[in-house]
Amino acid sequence: MINPRSITFRLTLLFSTASATTLLLVGLLVSSLVESHFEEQDLIELRGKLELIRHAFAKVRTPSELTNIPNSLSDALIGHPDLSVVIRGPDNRLLFTTSNATFATYLFEQPSNGDVYSNETKLVMWEQREHIYRGISATTATGITGQPMATAALAVNIEHHTAFMKSFHTNLWMAIATGILLTIVLGWGAARRGLAPVREMANVAKGISVNRLSDRLSSNSVPPELTNLAIAFNEMLTRLEGSFHRLSDFSSDLAHELRTPISNLMTQTQVALSKGRSIEEYREVLYSNLEEYERLARMISDMLFLAKADNGLIVPNSEIVNLHNEVRDLFGFYEAIADEQSVSLKLIGEGTVRGDRLMLRRALSNLLSNAIRHSSYSKLVKVLIDQTNPEEITLVVENYGETIAMGHLPRLFDRFYRVDPSRQKTSDGAGLGLAIAKSIIEAHKGKINAFSSNGITRFEITFPSVLNE
Numbered sequence: 152m153i154n155p156r157s158i159t160f161r162l163t164l165l166f167s168t169a170s171a172t173t174l175l176l177v178g179l180l181v182s183s184l185v186e187s188h189f190e191e192q193d194l195i196e197l198r199g200k201l202e203l204i205r206h207a208f209a210k211v212r213t214p215s216e217l218t219n220i221p222n223s224l225s226d227a228l229i230g231h232p233d234l235s236v237v238i239r240g241p242d243n244r245l246l247f248t249t250s251n252a253t254f255a256t257y258l259f260e261q262p263s264n265g266d267v268y269s270n271e272t273k274l275v276m277w278e279q280r281e282h283i284y285r286g287i288s289a290t291t292a293t294g295i296t297g298q299p300m301a302t303a304a305l306a307v308n309i310e311h312h313t314a315f316m317k318s319f320h321t322n323l324w325m326a327i328a329t330g331i332l333l334t335i336v337l338g339w340g341a342a343r344r345g346l347a348p349v350r351e352m353a354n355v356a357k358g359i360s361v362n363r364l365s366d367r368l369s370s371n372s373v374p375p376e377l378t379n380l381a382i383a384f385n386e387m388l389t390r391l392e393g394s395f396h397r398l399s400d401f402s403s404d405l406a407h408e409l410r411t412p413i414s415n416l417m418t419q420t421q422v423a424l425s426k427g428r429s430i431e432e433y434r435e436v437l438y439s440n441l442e443e444y445e446r447l448a449r450m451i452s453d454m455l456f457l458a459k460a461d462n463g464l465i466v467p468n469s470e471i472v473n474l475h476n477e478v479r480d481l482f483g484f485y486e487a488i489a490d491e492q493s494v495s496l497k498l499i500g501e502g503t504v505r506g507d508r509l510m511l512r513r514a515l516s517n518l519l520s521n522a523i524r525h526s527s528y529s530k531l532v533k534v535l536i537d538q539t540n541p542e543e544i545t546l547v548v549e550n551y552g553e554t555i556a557m558g559h560l561p562r563l564f565d566r567f568y569r570v571d572p573s574r575q576k577t578s579d580g581a582g583l584g585l586a587i588a589k590s591i592i593e594a595h596k597g598k599i600n601a602f603s604s605n606g607i608t609r610f611e612i613t614f615p616s617v618l619n620e
């Protein structure tokens with residue numbers, strides 16, 4: 152089926168239109184050149200004969216010699232069966248004629264006063280008794296002084312030319328039509344061949360499935376026009392592969408994370424049921440179970456929050472939030488835990504942003520709890536708010552502790568990611584805190600980055616400035 156939108160069809164159409172136009176123009180040019188060549192040849196021949204006649208007339212010195220003209224002309228014109236000649240004297244008397252000579256009368260529209268008359272540079276064409284002629288006419292002077300001019304008319308039957316031109320035209324147009332057909336077929340073949348790399352790309356793309364996500368198009372073997380497409384396609388595959396692996400890691404992490412609290416619950420329950428217990432002991436088991444349930448419930452609600460954030464369903468409120476006040480409140484909340492670990496908290500700077508107070512609190516709270524938890528040799532957690540840049544507001548949470556290796560930094564914000572998995576139990580979360588913080592900050596059009604060097608770990612948040620609104 153021909154699809155008018157296919158590139159092969161369009162290219163074929165373009166090729167054939169271009170070559171058809173060229174062939175037609177060349178055909179027209181060739182046929183007009185051949186035609187004018189024949190005309191020129193006829194004119195040269197007729198003028199040659201006219202010269203001959205003029206020459207014969209010029210030699211005539213007496214009126215009696217004039218009567219000899221027919222004989223001398225017949226000899227001179229012998230062997231030219233296609234040629235017709237008529238010569239009339241001044242009184243329109245017929246002086247000479249070849250046999251079967253036929254002429255259009257207008258060739259003899261000569262001035263009656265015997266003036267010089269010439270129609271010898273341009274051929275006149277006419278049709279008579281089913282024959283086609285080309286002819287010229289002109290006056291010719293005799294050598295007799297005072298004798299008025301005679302008029303000679305010459306014509307050739309050009310039937311053989313027209314017959315030739317007819318077959319020439321037929322052949323020419325047939326050749327052109329064949330040429331056009333050939334360009335359609337060859338153009339179609341060339342377009343299909345030229346587009347073969349695209350089909351190859353499509354075949355490779357077809358073969359890519361979840362199990363073969365690592366397949367790539369080779370950008371070296373495709374033509375340069377398609378290199379960018381191949382590169383973009385490969386990059387897309389790399390992104391998809393990354394997302395796909397993250398997703399499958401995520402589900403296996405999720406299963407893993409759920410397994411621990413559930414197996415804890417099961418063991419505790421089994422142990423409790425293994426023998427008779429006092430009410431006090433049962434109560435203890437239930438309390439301990441409650442802790443695990445809470446942990447599970449927290450994890451599930453965190454996961455729900457992240458799933459909503461992924462789908463763009465987290466729409467933060469838009470209120471003016473004083474960051475200084477929020478951090479100060481959080482310090483109040485964490486005071487007890489910080490005191491317990493003899494960590495001191497320090498807040499420097501002021502700043503306001505537009506956003507959702509509760510969400511921002513949740514994000515900051517996680518950064519603070521991490522910082523307190525990971526404080527080691529110098530027990531100081533600093534929060535620095537900076538509003539000096541009119542474009543943005545930064546908030547930095549800084550603590551002294553073990554340096555996080557470079558390789559871990561970009562992954563800290565991944566779900567369930569922990570630098571040291573063995574600390575899993577001691578941490579207060581399931582490794583979702585930073586992922587949630589990141590999606591909250593991004594829902595506020597902000598950015599969050601982690602830096603860690605020389606025992607100082609910093610989490611830096613930048614918010615767009617409220618001044619820009």
Ligand SMILES: Nc1ncnc2c1ncn2[C@@H]1O[C@H](COP(=O)(O)OP(=O)(O)O)[C@@H](O)[C@H]1O
Nearest residue numbers: 521522525569570578580581582583584585608
């Ligand atoms: N201030 C910090 N210093 C060192 N490591 C940190 C700090 N904050 C976060 N991390 C690392 O990032 C991981 C992910 O943090 P988070 O998403 O909050 O999960 P969680 O707190 O549940 O472990 C933590 O397990 C920890 O390894």
Ligand SMILES: [Mg+2]
Nearest residue numbers: 517521580584
């Ligand atoms: Mg945390």
